[in-house]
Amino acid sequence: MSRIVGIDLGTTNSLVAYLDDKTGLPRVIPDQDGKVLLPSIVSFTPAGVLVGEAARRQLVRRPETTVYSVKRFMGRGYEDVKEELCYFPFRVCPADGIVRLQVGDREVTPPEVSAIVLRVLKERAEVHFGEPVDRAVITVPAYFNDSQRQATKDAGRIAGLDVARIVNEPTAASLAYGLQRLEHGVIAVYDLGGGTFDISILKVKDGIFEVLATSGNTHLGGDDFDRAVVLWLLEDIRERHGVYLGGDREAMQELRLAAEAAKVRLSSTERTTLTIPFADFTYHREIGRGDLEKLIESLVAKTLGPCRLALADAGLRPSDIDEIVLVGGSTRVPLVRRRVQALFGKTPHSQLNPDEVVALGAAVQAHILAGGITHMLLLDVTPLSLGIETLGGIVSVLIPRNTTIPTSARELFTTSVDGQRVVDLHVVQGERELAKDCRSLARFELSGIDPMPAGMPKIEVTFLIDANGILQAQARELRTGKVAAIEVKPTYGLSEADVERMVEESFAYAEADVATRLLIEMRNEADTVLTHVERALRQGRDLVGPEERARIEAAVGALREARQGEDRDRIRELTSELNRVTEPLAERLMDAALKRALSTRRAAEILEGP
Amino acid sequence: MNHFDVFGLERRLRIDLELLQRRFHELSRRHHPDFHQGAAPAEQAQALETSALVNAAYRTLRDPIARVDYLVRLEEGRETREGATVKPTAPPALLQEMFEIQEALQEAKAGGLGASDREALAAQRERLLVRSRDEEARLTGPLSEAWDNGAPDEHARLLGELKEGLATLAYLKTAIDDLGAVLDGDQETHVTHRRH
Numbered sequence: 001m002s003r004i005v006g007i008d009l010g011t012t013n014s015l016v017a018y019l020d021d022k023t024g025l026p027r028v029i030p031d032q033d034g035k036v037l038l039p040s041i042v043s044f045t046p047a048g049v050l051v052g053e054a055a056r057r058q059l060v061r062r063p064e065t066t067v068y069s070v071k072r073f074m075g076r077g078y079e080d081v082k083e084e085l086c087y088f089p090f091r092v093c094p095a096d097g098i099v100r101l102q103v104g105d106r107e108v109t110p111p112e113v114s115a116i117v118l119r120v121l122k123e124r125a126e127v128h129f130g131e132p133v134d135r136a137v138i139t140v141p142a143y144f145n146d147s148q149r150q151a152t153k154d155a156g157r158i159a160g161l162d163v164a165r166i167v168n169e170p171t172a173a174s175l176a177y178g179l180q181r182l183e184h185g186v187i188a189v190y191d192l193g194g195g196t197f198d199i200s201i202l203k204v205k206d207g208i209f210e211v212l213a214t215s216g217n218t219h220l221g222g223d224d225f226d227r228a229v230v231l232w233l234l235e236d237i238r239e240r241h242g243v244y245l246g247g248d249r250e251a252m253q254e255l256r257l258a259a260e261a262a263k264v265r266l267s268s269t270e271r272t273t274l275t276i277p278f279a280d281f282t283y284h285r286e287i288g289r290g291d292l293e294k295l296i297e298s299l300v301a302k303t304l305g306p307c308r309l310a311l312a313d314a315g316l317r318p319s320d321i322d323e324i325v326l327v328g329g330s331t332r333v334p335l336v337r338r339r340v341q342a343l344f345g346k347t348p349h350s351q352l353n354p355d356e357v358v359a360l361g362a363a364v365q366a367h368i369l370a371g372g373i374t375h376m377l378l379l380d381v382t383p384l385s386l387g388i389e390t391l392g393g394i395v396s397v398l399i400p401r402n403t404t405i406p407t408s409a410r411e412l413f414t415t416s417v418d419g420q421r422v423v424d425l426h427v428v429q430g431e432r433e434l435a436k437d438c439r440s441l442a443r444f445e446l447s448g449i450d451p452m453p454a455g456m457p458k459i460e461v462t463f464l465i466d467a468n469g470i471l472q473a474q475a476r477e478l479r480t481g482k483v484a485a486i487e488v489k490p491t492y493g494l495s496e497a498d499v500e501r502m503v504e505e506s507f508a509y510a511e512a513d514v515a516t517r518l519l520i521e522m523r524n525e526a527d528t529v530l531t532h533v534e535r536a537l538r539q540g541r542d543l544v545g546p547e548e549r550a551r552i553e554a555a556v557g558a559l560r561e562a563r564q565g566e567d568r569d570r571i572r573e574l575t576s577e578l579n580r581v582t583e584p585l586a587e588r589l590m591d592a593a594l595k596r597a598l599s600t601r602r603a604a605e606i607l608e609g610p
Numbered sequence: 611m612n613h614f615d616v617f618g619l620e621r622r623l624r625i626d627l628e629l630l631q632r633r634f635h636e637l638s639r640r641h642h643p644d645f646h647q648g649a650a651p652a653e654q655a656q657a658l659e660t661s662a663l664v665n666a667a668y669r670t671l672r673d674p675i676a677r678v679d680y681l682v683r684l685e686e687g688r689e690t691r692e693g694a695t696v697k698p699t700a701p702p703a704l705l706q707e708m709f710e711i712q713e714a715l716q717e718a719k720a721g722g723l724g725a726s727d728r729e730a731l732a733a734q735r736e737r738l739l740v741r742s743r744d745e746e747a748r749l750t751g752p753l754s755e756a757w758d759n760g761a762p763d764e765h766a767r768l769l770g771e772l773k774e775g776l777a778t779l780a781y782l783k784t785a786i787d788d789l790g791a792v793l794d795g796d797q798e799t800h801v802t803h804r805r806h
Contacts, residue, residue, distance in 0.1 A: 208638065371645075371648060377639060378644070404665040404669060405665070406658050407669075408666070464659075
């Protein structure tokens with residue numbers, strides 16, 4: 001069986017991990033610069049698509065076409081997100097169905113943006129192993145509904161990955177912990193990431209990780225902390241400088257980045273200073289940890305309700321929890337730790353890096369699926385109740401929340417009019433009594449029913465939630481035994497045809513994207529060499545003759561010109577040419593530096609005496 | 611195959627939960643889709659279906675009330691869930707009482723909730739919670755024991771008692787939830803009684 005990697009597709013950062021056969025432990029895969037976290041940011045520039053750190057640098061320059069935190073939009077509709085759109089600089093098309101982002105003249109869906117991030121991780125893994133990687137386990141927040149899971153699976157497919165399993169982030173984290181110290185007991189995993197919050201309660205026994213209950217909020221995380229700080233900064237700037245920057249996309253992006261950085265610093269220091277140079281003035285502000293805590297207090301409190309609900313669903317009291325595991329970058333915030341500790345009455349622990357633990361757990365699950373681990377088994381649950389809309393818009397629950405998956409339910413349906421040949425079903429997810437208050441998942445159309453008097457046909461529909469937490473449905477007419485055709489129209493999803501088209505398009509983009517990335521990397525290398533040469537010319541003023549200086553300056557000029565163009569090979573050639581003509585100068589500089597070092601040492605030795 | 615058969619258990623209301631969990635783990639290890647990833651599609655589909663059945667059976671049997679409910683349906687030959695199930699019958703006195711509670715709730719809602727109304731309703735809820743717990747204890751304790759030890763000719767009567775107990779619990783739960791909705795507002799706090 002082929003290799004399967006584990007991927008944490010995060011709101012803020014994404015990463016890929018695998019299980020090392022030699023040590024039996026999961027490991028994250030770094031990029032060529034040794035960096036593990038790939039910022040989940042995609043920038044659509046006229047020259048091509050940038051991902052990760054390169055895209056992050058475009059946040060302020062191209063706020064409208066640089067997409068970040070796209071996970072908040074996965075599997076959602078315009079109506080779901082329109083209230084928070086004012087915080088995002090990019091445009092969302094007001095249309096029915098799933099969210100569509102308008103970037104330049106291109107319209108993209110959240111799964112396509114996520115696919116771009118996934119493809120970079122796929123390539124990273126391929127470079128690491130020196131062979132193609134086409135299967136992955138991808139993690140999602142435990143509280144993700146069916147549409148959000150399906151959107152994540154679609155993203156994988158668009159990126160050319162066969163998604164072997166969608167795994168819940170907190171349960172993945174528990175696997176990473178469990179692999180290292182297999183223990184018995186009840187664990188609570190508190191997972192507060194960039195955009196989502198999950199709480200999962202598991203019982204671990206004999207290698208079986210059984211999730212008892214899970215709850216959460218798919219719209220609560222570090223992004224919301226940043227937002228609270230930004231709103232406060234906006235008011236402060238208005239008071240002190242008399243301008244309101246709310247409508248200025250670039251300024252808002254600067255503020256957001258500064259707020260995020262300050263928040264991170266305040267986890268390890270008591271006070272910090274923000275300095276943001278704007279066009280007309282420089283904003284300077286000191287902020288204390290107490291100020292931040294006042295701003296985020298109510299947000300942190302919002303995580304405690306789901307914790308209590310999960311405990312109640314598991315039939316447990318806080319004191320029944322043996323261990324609390326913290327996952328997600330936002331659990332570094334001291335206030336979060338204090339609140340969790342107060343709720344459970346125990347010190348939470350976080351020996352594994354909270355940024356990496358989910359990816360590590362995904363790698364463990366990948367290895368289980370590949371047949372490499374047989375003593376561990378994860379039994380997860382569905383986070384939300386699944387039901388169908390009945391007469392009067394009331395929901396009839398078929399599968400209650402926190403049911404162990406895979407799970408199935410059967411229901412009988414019939415017709416209400418003589419000769420009726422089609423029956424429509426509306427499937428929803430959620431805990432409310434009315435269908436309109438729940439999440440609409442899909443409309444199913446049962447067709448091909450033989451004409452019979454009303455109430456005569458007996459159509460049995462089997463709803464099955466698979467191990468990914470994704471719904472499958474099958475229908476059968478009991479009298480004839482005929483399998484009824486079932487057409488699924490997802491309310492917030494891509495159709496099969498959409499996904500197919502995106503998979504094809506992504507191949508076309510993939511080539512263009514690789515070319516763009518290589519060009520950008522080449523330019524970066526040219527820039528590095530140019531900077532070095534300039535410094536060498538300054539430092540070695542007295543070491544260069546006029547003829548040599550002219551040669552170097554000519555090479556510099558040629559490279560600068562080529563750098564503006566798109567010809568990657570020419571940039572590479574001229575970069576090595578510049579390296580070549582400056583080699584003698586570099587050697588002389590090195591000699592001079594060595595001599596200086598030796599003479600100072602000798603002087604020091606003389607001064608110190610024998 | 612019914613849920614008891616899945617775990618090789620006798621059709622009884624009082625079961626060894628340790629044994630149930632052990633068998634559940636064994637069956638999960640054998641059938642969970644995780645361990646059949648490399649198999650042919652037909653085998654994968656089979657694993658998925660078996661695994662779903664095992665999970666459903668475990669969920670039902672580990673909960674003593676769900677277990678009673680399942681056994682009653684099994685005894686009456688209504689194994690699968692149906693759209694319009696036969697409504698369970700509760701004692702007439704209980705029905706009268708529930709009707710009065712609903713009336714009081716309507717009045718309280720119509721007239722706005724004063725502090726004394728609130729107090730009275732909260733006290734009412736407390737009383738119902740206690741009764742609900744008592745009824746649960748009776749159903750899963752003495753009544754379950756009586757069923758397991760009952761002679762065949764007593765089964766019809768005992769089955770009736772089990773059904774009445776289930777109906778009483780259902781009515782009490784509805785009343786408690788309705789009181790909760792009025793007292794706690796629109797919050798989703800229907801977590802009154804669940805257990806593992």
